[in-house]
Amino acid sequence: MHNYRDEGIVLQGHKLGEADRIVTVLTRSHGLVRAVAKGVRRTKSRFGSRLEPFMLVDLQCHVGRSLDIVTQVELVEPFARGIATDFDVYSAASVMAETARSITEAEPQSRTHFLLLVSAIRSLCNREHPPRLSLDAYLLRAMSVAGWAPSLLDCAQCGSPGPHRAFSAALGGAVCTNCRPSGAALPDTDALEHMAALLSGDWEKAEAADLHDQIDGSKMVSDWVSWHLERNIRSLRVLEST
The missing domain is CATH 2.40.50.140 (Nucleic acid-binding proteins)
Known part of the structure; x- marks a missing residue:
């Protein structure tokens, strides 16, 4: 035994x-x-x-x-007790759990992912930050730990110094005008700065971002996760449709 x-x-x-x-x-x-x-x-x-x-x-x-x-x-x-009482918090936690499962199902070592998820769920449970911002920060960090950190300043293809406006999940993040593929997202550069603040843990800057930049950032984070995991996170699609 x-x-x-x-x-x-x-x-x-x-x-x-x-x-x-x-x-x-x-x-x-x-x-x-x-x-x-x-x-x-x-x-x-x-x-x-x-x-x-x-x-x-x-x-x-x-x-x-x-x-x-x-x-x-x-x-x-007992994180569940504090999460289940709020729909937005529960939805964000569900996306975190599904993403963690997708990332770690083929990884025998999970200590870093475990600690990251526990920290994110605890933050949600304690209402430390708006649920969607907490979710986006977790997704960016979890993907970075898995080896898929996006370039959010310099061009992901040629290295040209940024900031750049275009963003392509397929090419690695921010891209310059010369490298920009057809169909690349064209958010305001403030949206990429907002994503960088979430990734680095600069919550003062992240929470002060314009709502439009937060929405654009969330869309790019979702595209980034779906592209690199090569699947849709079902709970994320449900969250975005509500």
Whole structure:
């Protein structure tokens, strides 16, 4: 028998049979874990509510053939309780969780992504910043940690000093007039400066940005994520359609 214990944040859960649930947890040291939590949907379950999405937990699992088995769960921080009461906050947290799952599903080492996600979810839970700004900051940082940091000043293709107005996810970010492809986004340069402020954690500048620049920035962040993950983040599309 092989057991392990780790800290993790619950990203997702699916029903299994009449009383069980399959949970997806991003852990500090074991990467993305998918495990069966037996009997958690019964009213008398010892740890059913602890395995809801966005809960930060200390869990013990037994290694199984295809799915691990959750044997013990201790609650560390109940983020779900503060997130579920606000639709915008819940929507942003859902996008964070889905993005984290997509980025880390093929990565055995997840410590940096885990710490980044916990920090972002905690910030959302505490209402430290507007939900969409918190989300955009997380997405930019998560993609950068994964190796896909956008160029937001100099031209991503030729290196020509910026700022430049055009932005192309396919070419790596900001692009000059000579490198600009057909169909590139043409936001105001202030929108790219807003994205740079989110990426660097300059919240005073990010929150002071014009609403139009914030909207343009969000659109470019969404395009950046979708391009490099080669898939649409479903919860992000739902958020943008509301």
